[in-house]
Amino acid sequence: MVATLDTPVGTPLPEIRGVARNVHARTDRTDEANIHDDATAQKLGFQRGFVAGGQSIAWMSRALVHFFGATYFRTGRFEATYVSPVFDGDAITVKGLVRERQPEGTGVRLVCDIWLEREDGTRAVVGTASAVVPG
Numbered sequence: 001m002v003a004t005l006d007t008p009v010g011t012p013l014p015e016i017r018g019v020a021r022n023v024h025a026r027t028d029r030t031d032e033a034n035i036h037d038d039a040t041a042q043k044l045g046f047q048r049g050f051v052a053g054g055q056s057i058a059w060m061s062r063a064l065v066h067f068f069g070a071t072y073f074r075t076g077r078f079e080a081t082y083v084s085p086v087f088d089g090d091a092i093t094v095k096g097l098v099r100e101r102q103p104e105g106t107g108v109r110l111v112c113d114i115w116l117e118r119e120d121g122t123r124a125v126v127g128t129a130s131a132v133v134p135g
Helices: 038-043 053-068 071-075
Strands: 016-019 077-082 091-104 107-118 123-133
Touching (some): 053 123, 071 123
Antiparallel strands (some): 091 107, 107 123
């Protein structure tokens, strides 16, 4: 599904599925606690290393670009809250729904709830995003 001027409230965003990987986290810091490294994360009481927050946001942004297209880069807004860790190797899915339609200029701003969840359904990152679909 791609956003159009007539997209109704309740429309789902395209689901993006993948496996979270900690490919860009620095794990070479030996003088500080680093939750991205399995050994250090386990010493701090976690299961394994966290995926860097930017990775989660990148997955969510991918869904928004698929839905809104290039207009997302010009008119997009996005805010997110981390509510549960994403661990390296977790199967993840980004989901969302159009929550509201707001007239803006000659188009409509579609306001969406968006979230990233782990395979067990736990929502790890929740947010709100929007962009203007031009008229």
